[in-house]
Each structure stands twice: as structure tokens, then as C-alpha cells.
Amino acid sequence: MIDYFSIALTHGLILFACWRLLFRDDLDSESGVSGKAPRPWLRQQDDNADA
Incomplete structure (x- = not known):
């Protein structure tokens, strides 16, 4: 049933x-989406790339 x-x-x-x-x-x-969307979880990787 x-x-x-x-x-x-x-x-x-x-x-x-x-x-x-x-x-x-x-x-x-x-x-659509203008620019890049903020990705705070990648902030650490971005800081290491600048060094």
C-alpha cells in the first residue's frame, strides 16, 4: 500500500x-557576479603567497 x-x-x-x-x-x-567574491577561508593562503 x-x-x-x-x-x-x-x-x-x-x-x-x-x-x-x-x-x-x-x-x-x-x-552576473561582478568581481571576485570574497573568500575568507583562503585569507591564510593569500598571506603566504605575498611573502
Whole structure:
């Protein structure tokens, strides 16, 4: 027997995720990402490269 609650729950969560993705503000931008994104986890490597 099919568990309709689990099917409805999983499909509902997928629809909710799609809904949230479709209405993001950054999806309306045509310019893309300008410049390099800051990567603080690489700060240590950048400091060692300068030395």
C-alpha cells in the first residue's frame, strides 16, 4: 500500500524549494557576479603567497 502522506510531504517540500528558488532576487539580475567574491577561508593562503 502506498503511503500518501509521505508522497505528499516529499513532493510538497520539493515544490516549496522550487518556489523559494524561483523568487530569489539574484535571479532577476542579468549582469552576473561582478568581481571576485570574497573568500575568507583562503585569507591564510593569500598571506603566504605575498611573502
